[in-house]
Amino acid sequence: METPPVDDSNPALRTLIAQRVAASPGGRLNFAQFMDLALYHPELGYYATHPGRIGGWGDYITAAHLGSDFGELLAxxxxxxxxxxxxxxxFDFVEMGxxxxxxxxxxxxxxxxxxxDFAAALDYRIVERSAAQLAEQRRVLAGLPVRWCDLEQIAPDSVAGCFFANELVDALPVHQFVVHRGELLEIYVALEGERDFVEVxxxxxxxxxxxxxxxxxxATxxxxxxxxxEVNLAALDWLEAVARRLARGYVLTVDYGYTARQYYAPQHRSGTLACYHRHRVHDNPYLHIGNQDITAHVNFTALQTHGAAYALRSLGFTRQSFFLLALGLGERLAALGAPGAIENNAQLNAAxxxxxxxxxxxxxxSMGDFGVLIQGKNTDPDLPLAGLSLPAQTLS
Ligand SMILES: C[S@@+](CC[C@H](N)C(=O)[O-])C[C@H]1O[C@@H](n2cnc3c(N)ncnc32)[C@H](O)[C@@H]1O
Structure with a gap:
């Protein structure tokens, strides 16, 4: 039998959330409010307390931790x-998260x-919610032409260029629902005793x-x-906020996720919520509070449908594997074995x-299955996009 995991919660955050639960109407928070505090409380939240959460020594890695190829191909x-x-x-390039x-x-x-020529036109901006991540970004990006701002500081219809988000949307707080007697109910977090959380x-x-x-x-x-x-209402609010600021250009979203039909398929009857703690995945958000990531898959159909209401036209959807291969990843792989590329053990190990x-x-x-959605506002939909040149998939 497996030993039960030792809880690695931040005690101060656990107490703070318990106090918020006790003080809220009906003595409960909805799951999105709980997740928002666990991840983003400005002093104690998961993303606020440690810049090294992501990476080999943290809880999970993203594409940027696998070398410079992802960033280079996106450029x-x-x-x-x-x-x-x-x-x-x-050309505004606004990276979010x-x-x-x-x-x-x-x-x-x-x-x-x-x-x-592109670099000369480039105005690279970062919008980041967590102060600890932002401080780390300033350190890593010292000397590079980049600036930071809040989304609210970007005026409506002012961006000509591209909004970009890699693994942002899966980190937004989600609501959870459960079907009971054919009805839709929402999951709330309440207290059992002073500090233990229970769902209602x-x-x-x-x-x-x-x-x-x-x-x-x-249909429920x-x-x-x-x-x-799960239902990610924050993703819709984010997309709407981005669309309103975009005068002309693109929204490029990379994340793990499904189409709506896949998302709510019978085999996903427990949802997609996942917690990451020291590279171990499990499904209990009430453990390791403040010291584990909590995520949910992205519903790409919802992004596409909602974007259309704000003049964002879907230009294509594909998987990261096809997207990066279309942009030249295969050539990079082939070059590793080119004559003369490997002449000693150090080069062999590096290759x-x-x-x-x-x-x-x-x-x-793995990451090749991530979805890549490109939406455009006031752009020519007939212009081919390099990353979508291999067989794209449809969202339905
Ligand atoms: C899962 S990490 C991904 C980081 C990075 N894009 C990467 O691929 O390595 C999510 C990032 O989004 C930030 N974030 C979450 N919600 C945000 C929001 N509403 N606006 C801006 N940044 C946000 C988090 O603080 C964190 O830096």
Whole structure:
């Protein structure tokens, strides 16, 4: 029998959330409010307390931790978007949720070294919610042409360029629902004793949950008794905020996720919520509070449908494997074995490590299965996009 895990919660955060639960109407918070405090409380939240949460020594890695290729290939795609907009003198690239700033560093170095005309037009901005991550970004990006701002500081219809988010949307707080007697109920977090959390199911805190599922074409009753899953309303609010600020250009979203039909398929009857603690995945958000990441898969159909209401037209959806291969990852892999590339053990070891990193980026059983959605506002939908040139998938 497996020994029960030792709880590694931050005691101060556990107490603070318990106090918030006790003080809230009905003595409960909805799950999205709980997740927001656990991840983003400004002093005690998971992302607030330690900049090294992501990475080999942290709880999970992202594509930017696998070397500079991801950022470099995205710079190649962004340069094409700049050309599609008619090579404006200023091209805004707004990265949202930049983690440790590794992606920005790889993107900027590659652009300045290899795409000088694009780099001259580039205005790279980062929007970051967590102060600890932001401080780390300033350290990692010292000397590189990048600036930081809040989303609210960006005026409506002012951005000409591209909003970019890698693994942002999966980190936004989600509501959870459960089907009971054919009805939609929401999951709330209440207290048992002074500090232990228990879940209760009750009427939804907002009509937006039912409206969301309705817009995805999902009827509640057929999901069956006890079916439980997530609804990411924060993702819709984020997309709307981004669309309103975009005058002309693109929104490029990379994340793990499903189409709506896959998301609410019978085999996902416990939902997609996952917790990451020291590279171990489990499904208990009430353990390791403040010291583990909590995520949920992204519903790409919802992003596409909601974006359309704010003039964001879906230009294509594909998987990261096809996206990066179309942008030249295969050539990078081939170059590792080119004549003269490996002449000693050190070079051989380096080539093997890089080969493994490139493989992970496109592995269909790993990051290669991530979704890539490109939406455009006031752009020419007939212009081909390099990253979508291999067979793209449809969202339905
Ligand atoms: C899962 S990490 C991904 C980091 C990075 N994009 C990468 O790929 O390594 C999510 C990042 O988004 C930030 N974040 C979460 N919500 C945000 C929001 N509403 N606005 C800006 N940043 C946010 C977190 O603080 C964190 O830096």
């Amino acid at each position: 190649v795609q962004a340069a094409q978007l700049w050309r599609h907009l008619g090579k404006p003198e200023g 930049a983690g440790q700033g590794l992606f920005a560093a790889d993107f900027l170095r590659h652009a300045h070294a290899n795409l000088p 199911a009750a009427a939804p805190s907002t009509p937006r949950l039912a409206a969301f599922l309705d817009r995805c074409g999902i 009753a057929p999901l069956g008794e006890g079916y439980r899953s 093997l490590r890089r080969r493994e990193a490139l493989r992970t980026l496109v592995d269909p059983g």
